[in-house]
Amino acid sequence: MKVIVMGAGVIGVTTAYYLAKGGADVTVLDRQTGPGMETSYANAGELSYGMTSPWAAPGIPVKAIKWMFMKRRPLFIWPLISPTMWSWSWQMIRNCNAESYRINKGRMVRISNYSRDVMPELIAETGIDYEGREQGTLQLFRTAKQMRGSQADQDILTEYDSPFEILGRDACIAVEPALAETRDKFVGGLRLTADRTGDCAMFTVALAEKCAEMGVEFQYGQSIRAIAIEDGKVAGVDTEIAGRITGDAYVCALGSFGPRLLNPIGVKLPVYPVKGYSVTLPVTDDAFAPQSTIMDETHKVAITRLGDRIRVAGTAEIAGYSNRLGPHATDTVRHVIGDLFPKGGDLSRAEGWTGLRPMTPDGTPVLGPSQYDNLFLNTGHGTLGWTMACGSGRAVADVVLGKTPEIDFDGLTAARYAG
Template sequence: MKVVVMGAGVIGVTTAWYLAKGGAKVVVLDRQPGPGLETSYANAGELSYGMTSPWAAPGVPVKALKWLFMKRRPLFIWPLISPTMWKWGAQMLTNCNDAAYAVNKSRMVRISNYSRDSLPDLIAETGIEYDGRSQGTLQLFRTEKQMKGSKADQEILAQFDSPFQVLDREGCIAAEPALAQVREKFVGGLQLTADRTGDCRLFTMALAEKAAELGVEFHYGQSIEGIAVENGRVAGVDTDKEGRVTGDAYVCALGPYGPRVLNPIGLRLPVYPVKGYSVTLPVTDDAMAPQSTIMDETHKVAITRLGDRIRVAGTAEIAGYSNRLGPHATDTVRYVINDLFPKGGDVEKFEGWTGLRPMTPDGTPVLGGTPYPNLFLNTGHGTLGWTMACGSGRAVADLVLGKEPEISFDGLTLDRYNIRL
C-alpha cells in the first residue's frame, strides 16, 4: 500500500513513521527544504498533557475583552474583512459554555493521553534525542484570584486522571529554584506532574531520519497546488515540481494550510490560522534559569528549558495568513522572561519567530476519514500539535492501514461539522 502524506511537520512525520512501521510505502510532500520548518519550528516546547483544554471555554469572551486592553496582552485581533475569520469566531463563541467545554475537552484528552502513553515507546524504540525532560509544567499564579480560580481546573484534572500538585510560594520555588529571586511576584502554582518538555523541531528532524531508514521518501521543495479527484476518490496530489504524485491513500497534515487544498474539493474545514510568537535565547546561568516549563497565567506565556536554551512562547494573534514578525511582536514574551528569570538567559541574543497554529472553533483536531474513501485528515491541533502528535499520528495510521485504532474516533472526525459532498 502506498500512502502520500501532505506535510512534513511533527504531525505529518509521526503519521509517516507509524504508517511505515505498519508496512506501508510512504511518500511525504512538503514545500520547505526540510522537516519541521513551519508551525513545528519554534513552538513552546511543551508536551502539555495536563493542560489539554479547548480555548473555547466558559468566561473566555469576557476575558478576551479584558486582554485586549492589557499593556502586555496575550491576544490581538485584527478586524479583517474576512467572512471566514468571522464565521470561525462565531463558531468558537458557540462553544464557550459548560456543556460544549466538557464534550470538547473529553475529546481532546482522549488524544492527549494516548499520545502521552505512545511517546515513551517511540523514544525507547528509536533512541532519538530532542532535549527532552520529564519534570512537569508549573502553572504560575501571580494573584490569589488566579489561585482560587484554579480549583475548577483541579476538578477537571482529577476527572481525567491527570496528576497534579497545588503548590504555595515555597513549593513553586522548590520546583523551580530560580524563582526565589522574584518570590514577591507570585503567590503559588499548579504543577502538572505528567507533562514533559522537548524541542519539537529536533524531534521532527530526528524522527524523519528514522522514518527514512524505514523507506519513507521525503520530497521537499514541493508546493502542493491541489488535490485531484476522479470518480469520487482522490486520484493524486498535484505539485509544482513533480506534477501529480499518486498513491492508494492520502493523508492531509498541512496544519493551517489544509483548507487551501481541501476547500476546492468540497471539504470546507473550519481550521483558522492563529498566529503565535516565541523567542529562543541561550542560558547564561543554569542556577538562575528555568528547569522545566513555567506557564505565566497572567500573560499566557510559556517559558521552557530546552537543553542550553530557553524558549519563551505566547500571544495569540488573529490576523489571517500573516507571518510577519514586526519590531514589537515579541515584546510580551521578552518581558515575561526578564520579569521571572532576569539572570537566567541573555535576552539580547534572542532569536525571534512566529508561526501559525491550525485552530478549530471547538479546540478538537480533525482526524480520520472523509467522504472520499482514500483521503484522511490529521490536522487542526491548534497549540497542541506537539502534545498530540504521537497519539494522533498512530491512530490515523492505523485507520489508513485498515487496523482497529486503540482509541475511539467518535467526535474527532469531520462528521461533527456535518460536512458532506
C-alpha cells in the same frame, strides 16, 4: 499500499513513521527544504498532557475583551474583512459554554493521554534525542484570585485522572529554585506532574531521519497546487515541480494550510490560523534559569528549558495567514522571561520567531476519514500539535491501514462539522 502524506511537520512525520512501521510505502511532500520548518520549528516545547483544554471555555469572551486592554496582552484580533475568520470566531464563541467545554475537553484529553502513553514507546524504538525532560509544568499564579480560580481546573484534572499539585510560593521555589530571585512576583502555582518538555523541531528532524532509514521518501520543495478528484476519489496530488504524484491513500497533515486544498474538493473544515510568537535565548547561568516549563497565567506565556536554551512562547494573534514578525511582536514574551528569570538567559541574543497554529473552533483536531474513501485527515491541533503528535499519528495511521485504532474516534472526525 502506497500512501502520500502531505506535510512534513511533526504531525506529518509521526504519521509517516507509523504508516511505514505498519508496512506502507510512504512518500511525504512538503514545500519547505526540510522537516519541521513551520509551526513545529520554535513552539513552546511543552508536552502539555495536563493542560489539554479547548480555548473555547466559559467566560472566555469576557476575558478576551479585558485582554484587549492589557499593555502586554495575550490576545490580538485584527478586524479583517474575512467571512472565514468571522465564521470561525462565531463558531468558537458558540462553544464557550460549560456543556461544550466538557465534551470538547473529553475528546482532546482522549488524544493527548493516548499520545502520552505511546510516545515513550516510539522513543525507545528509535532512540532519538530531543532534549526531553520529565519535570512537569508549573502554572504560576501572580494573584490570589488566579489561584482561587484554578479550582475549576483542578476539578477537571481530577475527573480525567491528570496528576497535579497545589503549591504555595515556597513549594514553587522548591520545584523551580531560580524563582527565589523573583518570589514577590507570584503567590503560588498549580504543578502538572505528568507533563514533559522537549524540542519539537529536533524531534521532527530526528524522526524524519529514522523514517528515511525505514524507506520513507521525502520530497521537499514540493508546493502542492491541488488535490485531484476523479470518479469520486483522490486520483493524485498536483505539485508545481513534479506534476501529479499518485498513491493508494492520502493523508492531509498541512496544518493551517489544509483548508486551501480541501475546500475546493468539498472537504469543509473550520481550521483557521492563530499566530503565535516565541523567542529562544541561551542560558547564561543554570542556577538562575528555569528547569522545566513555567506557564505565566497572567500573560499566557510559557517558559521552557531546552538544554542550554530557554524558549519563551505565547500570544494569540488572529490575523489571517500573515507570518510577519514585527519589531515589537515579541515584546510580551521578552517581558515575561525578563520579569521572572532576569539572570537566567541573555535576552540580547534572543532569536524571534512566529508561526501559525491550526485551530478548530472547538479545540479538537480533525482526525481520520473524509468523505473520500482514500483521503484521511490529521490536522487542526492548535497549540497542542507537539502534545498530540504521536497519538494522533499512530491512530490515523491505523485507520489508513485498515486496523482498528486503540482510541475511540467518536467526535474526532470531520463528521462532527457536517451540516
